[in-house]
Amino acid sequence: MNTKINLQDRARGMLVGLAIGDALGAPVEFLNSDIIAGEMRKIQKMHDTLRFPKGVWTDDTSMALCLADSLLNCGGYDSYDVMDKYVGWYDNGDWSYFNSGYGAGLQTQLALDSYKTNQELTDDQKTDSAGNGVIMRLAPAIIATANKPNLRLASISARDTHYSVTAEAVAEMFAATLYAALSGEDKEHIFAALNADFTLPEYRKVYEQAKPLFDRANNPKSDLLKDLGGYCIDTLTIALWGLKQFDRPFYGMLGVISLGGDTDTNAAVYGQLAGAYYGYNALPEDWRKNLYKESEIVRIADKLLNMGQCPILRTRQLN
Numbered sequence: 001m002n003t004k005i006n007l008q009d010r011a012r013g014m015l016v017g018l019a020i021g022d023a024l025g026a027p028v029e030f031l032n033s034d035i036i037a038g039e040m041r042k043i044q045k046m047h048d049t050l051r052f053p054k055g056v057w058t059d060d061t062s063m064a065l066c067l068a069d070s071l072l073n074c075g076g077y078d079s080y081d082v083m084d085k086y087v088g089w090y091d092n093g094d095w096s097y098f099n100s101g102y103g104a105g106l107q108t109q110l111a112l113d114s115y116k117t118n119q120e121l122t123d124d125q126k127t128d129s130a131g132n133g134v135i136m137r138l139a140p141a142i143i144a145t146a147n148k149p150n151l152r153l154a155s156i157s158a159r160d161t162h163y164s165v166t167a168e169a170v171a172e173m174f175a176a177t178l179y180a181a182l183s184g185e186d187k188e189h190i191f192a193a194l195n196a197d198f199t200l201p202e203y204r205k206v207y208e209q210a211k212p213l214f215d216r217a218n219n220p221k222s223d224l225l226k227d228l229g230g231y232c233i234d235t236l237t238i239a240l241w242g243l244k245q246f247d248r249p250f251y252g253m254l255g256v257i258s259l260g261g262d263t264d265t266n267a268a269v270y271g272q273l274a275g276a277y278y279g280y281n282a283l284p285e286d287w288r289k290n291l292y293k294e295s296e297i298v299r300i301a302d303k304l305l306n307m308g309q310c311p312i313l314r315t316r317q318l319n
Contacts, residue, residue, distance in 0.1 A: 010277075010279050017270075026056075026057065027049065057292060061268070068300050071144050079160050082157070132231065148309065227259070228261040253274070
């Protein structure tokens with residue numbers, strides 16, 4: 001266990017690491033890994049183009065900051081307020097460089113469009129889809145409950161946009177690994193935390209079925225993880241692979257992005273995990289310096305950590 005890095009440094013690292021991963025991976029999202037191999041020099045210096053000015057992030061960070069904004073304003077998790085914040089981002093570009101919800105995944109788009117007409121979440125909205133949007137934005141909920149871990153908050157936050165047993169279960173798995181990283185656990189214990197103290201029996205079934213997929217993170221060869229889409233289990237596996245196979249966040253981040261596929265979200269999820277494990281000061285200074293609204297993101301992380309408690313205030317789910 002590494003306790004030399006203090007909790008504030010880890011919390012800052014988690015939220016800034018999320019945004020850095022998003023900013024680095026966004027310009028090459030869904031490009032083939034072979035093409036990305038020729039772009040690595042540009043990636044490590046952060047692209048600077050008309051479409052993606054240096055350090056600009058997309059939906060991963062925007063939704064995380066919407067969640068943070070709601071938690072801080074409400075003093076806990078209020079599903080209706082969280083969704084209102086997401087709609088403000090999606091329609092108007094709140095908490096974004098862009099003037100609308102740039103990068104929103106299909107599952108998120110459908111959920112937000114549905115919310116505009118019916119704020120209640122009903123059984124007929126359940127789906128088998130399990131996009132990685134539920135883990136890309138999770139950091140604020142974990143930082144706010146760092147002193148009193150709450151896996152149920154993770155799955156509730158997932159369900160608001162991804163009403164899927166698999167997505168909810170993976171949100172709890174990722175939450176458990178983040179809590180372990182914040183606590184200074186070693187990499188083996190962080191990986192073992194996937195086998196969480198789940199809040200619902202059906203989540204454990206998802207874990208048991210997913211174990212062979214998570215085992216891909218133990219293989220230094222990355223062939224099985226290249227050019228994958230937005231499935232939450234794949235993204236979490238890629239983040240764990242990056243943590244296990246590299247000893248510095250610089251190399252881990254570039255390694256994750258080099259796999260291709262959903263690069264910005266894969267890197268944002270790795271960034272949360274690596275930021276919590278290595279701490280804020282271990283993230284490359286050039287990346288921190290060039291990150292859009294970096295100082296504001298740091299302040300938000302500090303405010304979340306100082307909340308003291310983050311109860312679930314209101315949900316719009318039936319159970």
